[in-house]
Amino acid sequence: MAMIEFQNVTFAYEDKPVLRNVSFSVAQRESLVIMGPSGSGKSTTLRLILGLECPQEGTVFVDGENICKMAEKDKRELRKKIGMVFQAGALFDSMTVGENVGYYLLEHTDLSFEEIGERVRKMLGFVGLNADEIIDKLPEELSGGMRRRVAIGRALLSTNPKIMLYDEPTTGLDPAAIENILRLIMKLHDEKEIATVMVTHQIADAFAVADRFVVIHDGEVAFDGTLEELRASTDERVQQFLEPFRKSFTKVANSHFINGL
Amino acid sequence: MKKRNVVIFSAINNWLKHFAYELQCQFLFSVKMVRAVFSRPFYYTETLEQMYNIGIGSLYLIVLTGIFAGQGFALAFSVELADFGAKNYLGRIMAISIIRELGPVLAGLMVAARVAAGITAEIGAMKSSNQIDAMVAFGVDPIKKLAVPRLLALMVMVPALAVVCDVIAIFGGWIIALFIAHVTSTMYWAAVKERLIFGNLFIGILKPVIFSFVIAFVSCFKGFTSEGGTKGVGKATTQSVVVSSITILVVNFFITKVVFSLIKGWL
Numbered sequence: 001m002a003m004i005e006f007q008n009v010t011f012a013y014e015d016k017p018v019l020r021n022v023s024f025s026v027a028q029r030e031s032l033v034i035m036g037p038s039g040s041g042k043s044t045t046l047r048l049i050l051g052l053e054c055p056q057e058g059t060v061f062v063d064g065e066n067i068c069k070m071a072e073k074d075k076r077e078l079r080k081k082i083g084m085v086f087q088a089g090a091l092f093d094s095m096t097v098g099e100n101v102g103y104y105l106l107e108h109t110d111l112s113f114e115e116i117g118e119r120v121r122k123m124l125g126f127v128g129l130n131a132d133e134i135i136d137k138l139p140e141e142l143s144g145g146m147r148r149r150v151a152i153g154r155a156l157l158s159t160n161p162k163i164m165l166y167d168e169p170t171t172g173l174d175p176a177a178i179e180n181i182l183r184l185i186m187k188l189h190d191e192k193e194i195a196t197v198m199v200t201h202q203i204a205d206a207f208a209v210a211d212r213f214v215v216i217h218d219g220e221v222a223f224d225g226t227l228e229e230l231r232a233s234t235d236e237r238v239q240q241f242l243e244p245f246r247k248s249f250t251k252v253a254n255s256h257f258i259n260g261l
Numbered sequence: 262m263k264k265r266n267v268v269i270f271s272a273i274n275n276w277l278k279h280f281a282y283e284l285q286c287q288f289l290f291s292v293k294m295v296r297a298v299f300s301r302p303f304y305y306t307e308t309l310e311q312m313y314n315i316g317i318g319s320l321y322l323i324v325l326t327g328i329f330a331g332q333g334f335a336l337a338f339s340v341e342l343a344d345f346g347a348k349n350y351l352g353r354i355m356a357i358s359i360i361r362e363l364g365p366v367l368a369g370l371m372v373a374a375r376v377a378a379g380i381t382a383e384i385g386a387m388k389s390s391n392q393i394d395a396m397v398a399f400g401v402d403p404i405k406k407l408a409v410p411r412l413l414a415l416m417v418m419v420p421a422l423a424v425v426c427d428v429i430a431i432f433g434g435w436i437i438a439l440f441i442a443h444v445t446s447t448m449y450w451a452a453v454k455e456r457l458i459f460g461n462l463f464i465g466i467l468k469p470v471i472f473s474f475v476i477a478f479v480s481c482f483k484g485f486t487s488e489g490g491t492k493g494v495g496k497a498t499t500q501s502v503v504v505s506s507i508t509i510l511v512v513n514f515f516i517t518k519v520v521f522s523l524i525k526g527w528l
Contacts, residue, residue, distance in 0.1 A: 047394070050394075050397070050398055052394055052397060052398075072402075076400040076402075077400070079397070079398055079399070079400050080400055082398070084395070084398045086391045086394065086395055086398075087391065088390070088391070090390060090391035090392050090394065090395040091392075091395075092387075092392055092395070092396075093390070093392070103399060104399050104400075107399065107400070107401055108400065158399055
């Protein structure tokens, strides 16, 4: 069964069209990367999955439920199955790292502070951070890479998510931090056996994570398929999107996945 | 000519539609906010924190404005009353004008200036950095978590600050009465006490309760609907202070008008 399914979704912000007749699905344990130029509607897709927006036409199914037809209370329950890592982390800047990571437990459970603290420490360790060093720091005191890791930790500790959504998780990070974040995303995907949807316009990141690719161009799905199919695609919009990456990456010796394009 | 009429009609039509939409959004937001007050979960810690921020944080402002406004009022009234040989009524006029009008309005305006800006800026910044969306994604209702504690804190603290303002302003009036207008303390306080009646006190408490809802509603609504990054947050913050201040003055007039006619017997 598909964990996420878009059926002919059309969405606009007031009179600005964003998505047109978009259809795709994500199976359990599948890793899908949504690519496309800036402003093509990638992040809006994630907002639709979370039910933060509802389409004007078409339907968004999450875990078999039409999220836009649900009552707010039920939506909240459904969202407990989804972990979301927002662009730039979206950590609560008035709270410490510990409070951020333990946010869900503080809000929705009766666990003691000690127990929450213990789980937070464990989670910070899982995402490769030193809990003793950063647990009492504010997000502004952390580097960009650390903030993303904290955001991933927060999303994971929320519940035992069935779906993880990542909105441009590596944008603005240095190469070492990017590698760490991508490793973490893959580790999560493999160990927790969850459906992963990542939005990015970084081709290298996409190739490192994805089982399948969706390319959105001008609000329409220009491509939906595997890496092999992407390589073979003759669609002009896909070619147009990949062209700059081909040019820059063919000069790099070890860019095995890009050379294949 | 016909084309110009069509353009004007279309512009008016668009403006009316936008106005109706805005009004609808504001109405729905206020309904959500009031409903959220009575439903679980209740954020006691946040409410207490806000009460401290709003109440204790605004105290110095209220004390300063209260004492100088009270002295200014007393000075102006004492000169006028002296012309009629009615300086002994100074306490009476001070009590009425401060408890019914100056105290609540001054407290409302000072809190609007200090707190409304802070609330809008905080919520607006959270919105522009996706923190509100993150809250929703974690199954938390941002109106309940952010707006309700601020509303409740304002509803408790603005009346309390208005009472403080009343006391300080009347005290400021006493200093003027004693040292400048040469009205005896006994005369002044006896006249003040004479007007400490149910009707005046009721209006003096009712007004700040309503002002606190105005401040909470305007500042939270502006914060939640701010758009356009930091520039948008700045614009929303300015609007929040301007709209809440003007609304307080307008609402003050109507409360005075309506409530006076309803409780005339107790005045």
